[in-house]
Amino acid sequence: MKNGFFRGHGLGNDYVVMDPKELSFTLTPGKIRGICDRHWGLGSDGILALVPSKKADFGLRIYNPDGSEAEKSGNGLRIFARYLHATGKTKKRAFTVETKGGLVSIALHVDRHGDAAAATVEMGQATFQPAALPCTLTMDELIQAPIEAAGRSLRFTGVSVGNPHCVVFKKAGESWTREDLLTLGPALENHPLFPKRTNVQLAVPTGPKEIFIVIWERGAGETQASGSSSCAAASAAVKLGLVKSPVTVKMPGGTLNIKVAGDFGLTMKGPVEEVARGTLSPSFVRRLR
Numbered sequence: 001m002k003n004g005f006f007r008g009h010g011l012g013n014d015y016v017v018m019d020p021k022e023l024s025f026t027l028t029p030g031k032i033r034g035i036c037d038r039h040w041g042l043g044s045d046g047i048l049a050l051v052p053s054k055k056a057d058f059g060l061r062i063y064n065p066d067g068s069e070a071e072k073s074g075n076g077l078r079i080f081a082r083y084l085h086a087t088g089k090t091k092k093r094a095f096t097v098e099t100k101g102g103l104v105s106i107a108l109h110v111d112r113h114g115d116a117a118a119a120t121v122e123m124g125q126a127t128f129q130p131a132a133l134p135c136t137l138t139m140d141e142l143i144q145a146p147i148e149a150a151g152r153s154l155r156f157t158g159v160s161v162g163n164p165h166c167v168v169f170k171k172a173g174e175s176w177t178r179e180d181l182l183t184l185g186p187a188l189e190n191h192p193l194f195p196k197r198t199n200v201q202l203a204v205p206t207g208p209k210e211i212f213i214v215i216w217e218r219g220a221g222e223t224q225a226s227g228s229s230s231c232a233a234a235s236a237a238v239k240l241g242l243v244k245s246p247v248t249v250k251m252p253g254g255t256l257n258i259k260v261a262g263d264f265g266l267t268m269k270g271p272v273e274e275v276a277r278g279t280l281s282p283s284f285v286r287r288l289r
């Protein structure tokens with residue numbers, strides 16, 4: 001289908017999937033912003049593009065709504081997996097996908113209607129080393145490192161799960177407000193300590209194997225749910241001894257289950273839904289050009 005798209009969401013975090021070979025235009029940053037615009041375009045938290053891969057069954061490029069490129073997305077990978085299954089790109093229920101943030105393995109969970117209603121994704125290994133984010137602090141691991149943001153003195157744990165994350169915890173029984181997120185999110189995303197910017201999670205432990213997080217995504221802003229953010233926050237919580245694996249990560253959009261291995265290998269399981277398939281109108285495509 002020329003200029004066709006597939007729309008899906010994982011816990012309210014929505015993406016549009018496209019095959020560049022089937023587009024009459026190139027996915028430039030400007031066109032990505034136009035498509036993702038929720039008032040003047042199709043509207044999306046990002047675009048997932050199917051690309052060739054020599055290392056995996058499929059290749060994936062992930063674009064943020066501001067036109068920048070992300071290395072990895074847990075919700076995006078589940079949506080991409082459902083797209084591949086739903087559109088007949090694969091009949092396999094287990095396959096590999098190459099992202100800029102590394103190779104991942106995906107297993108689909110198909111319901112009685114034949115839909116891939118959930119997926120388990122091997123998300124790779126978490127690391128807390130500054131060079132992996134990158135972060136300009138000089139220390140072995142970014143564990144409860146000091147940072148000043150929006151006039152506040154905080155402690156953060158820096159995690160890379162193929163893409164960068166800054167996790168800030170409050171004590172059990174305390175809470176974060178949306179105002180906290182809207183203030184600290186952009187300040188931390190664009191902090192000089194993170195030369196390539198970072199994703200942000202404000203977190204609090206809510207049980208021996210449970211945390212709650214609110215999320216500010218690099219290039220996207222406030223987000224209802226995020227797979228890579230859940231993996232980062234869960235691994236940080238385990239590293240700090242706040243919880244034990246497997247970790248239930250609760251977010252405004254819903255819940256993901258994250259297994260954190262002894263070597264900080266990460267396995268994510270969560271739901272995924274298809275919303276629509278369609279075609280961009282010729283007039284909209286002309287305006288994109």
